[in-house]
Amino acid sequence: MPCPFVHLSLEERRQLARLYESGLSVSEVARRLGRHRSTIYRELKRNWWHDTEVPQAEGYWLATEQG
Structure with missing residues (x-):
């Protein structure tokens, strides 16, 4: 059965990170x-x-995606 949705590509995740971090x-x-x-x-x-112990690392990490 075909998947009814399309996952975000790596390039879309990169764009998402750039756009969101720019304040949009x-x-x-x-x-x-x-x-x-x-x-x-x-x-x-x-x-x-x-993580409260490493607050400078807080944010969106596109490399942690699961699929």
Whole structure:
């Protein structure tokens, strides 16, 4: 059975990271990538890293994606 969705490519993840870190809203990032904003929210939630012991490393880590 074919998958009903298309995963973000590595290039899309790189663009997402650049756009989001530049201060754009999730809605604007989604518009520029041609994706639904819920896709971008899920991606950020899945790959957002937070640790109180290493606060300087907090953020979106595109290399941690699972699939």
